[in-house]
Amino acid sequence: MALTTPAGRHQAVARQKWLTGATIGWNAVEGVVAIAAGVAAGSVSLIGFGLDSGIEVSAAVILAWRLAQERRTGCKQDADRRAQRLIAVSFAALALYVGVESARDLVLAHRPGESPVGIAIAAVSLVVMPVLALAKRRLAPMIGSRAVEAEATQTVLCALMSGGLLLGLGANAALGWWWADPLAGLLIAALAGYETVNVWRADSLEHTCCG
Numbered sequence: 236m237a238l239t240t241p242a243g244r245h246q247a248v249a250r251q252k253w254l255t256g257a258t259i260g261w262n263a264v265e266g267v268v269a270i271a272a273g274v275a276a277g278s279v280s281l282i283g284f285g286l287d288s289g290i291e292v293s294a295a296v297i298l299a300w301r302l303a304q305e306r307r308t309g310c311k312q313d314a315d316r317r318a319q320r321l322i323a324v325s326f327a328a329l330a331l332y333v334g335v336e337s338a339r340d341l342v343l344a345h346r347p348g349e350s351p352v353g354i355a356i357a358a359v360s361l362v363v364m365p366v367l368a369l370a371k372r373r374l375a376p377m378i379g380s381r382a383v384e385a386e387a388t389q390t391v392l393c394a395l396m397s398g399g400l401l402l403g404l405g406a407n408a409a410l411g412w413w414w415a416d417p418l419a420g421l422l423i424a425a426l427a428g429y430e431t432v433n434v435w436r437a438d439s440l441e442h443t444c445c446g
Contacts (some may be wrong), residue, residue, distance in 0.1 A: 244257065251374045255275055258367055259296065261360075262288040278347035280416045283336050284295050284400050289327050291393050297321045325433040326389065330427035333396070337420030346413040348360070350404060359399040364394035398425050 266288030275283030297318050339345070371387035405418020 254367060254370055258294050261363060262291040265356060265360055270352050272352040276348035278350055279345055280347050280403060281350055281353045283362060290325050293325055323431050326427050326431040326434060330431060332423045334421050334424035337417040341417040347407055349408040351394035354404050357397045360397035361394060361401060364390055364397060392427055399423055409428060
């Protein structure tokens with residue numbers, strides 16, 4: 236694959252900056268609403284979903300920093316590597332938190348309360364997150380950034396968590412299946428653990444602006 240032209244790459248970086256800002260904005264709103272709804276319903280899983288949004292915001296902020304580095308000093312592979320490693324750490328934090336909370340809920344048979352607001356925010360997130368992730372993945376090869384690709388993968392995991400939360404809250408509200416949410420959480424924790432190792436060990440994309 237040929238390198239992207241300087242003009243085309245500049246446009247890709249500009250689009251990625253917009254997507255990063257949109258990710259930060261959405262997850263900030265999502266986190267506040269989810270935590271408030273979780274407290275109101277007494278739902279640990281919904282509160283955890285809100286806290287996970289904070290991890291998503293941190294990954295997007297890390298990526299924003301990486302793009303700012305490029306704007307100030309030009310593309311630097313060492314900056315991209317640092318951003319990549321920081322995103323891997325955020326994956327690890329996500330895996331640890333979701334895994335521990337899901338296992339505890341499953342063992343203690345914790346039953347999240349019904350939350351129409353929680354179901355709504357999970358449903359909207361399930362629509363928004365895949366769209367953002369797809370757009371980011373398309374831009375990653377153009378920018379030549381493993382950090383962009385890693386952050387896009389984390390957005391996919393956010394969508395998976397939204398699906399798990401929606402299934403769990405919906406099944407609990409409609410059928411009383413309290414165990415659906417912690418089981419989905421354990422699956423997401425396993426995926427996040429895999430991505431921790433995958434992102435940490437990954438080489439930079441073959442076609443980078445500094446390659």
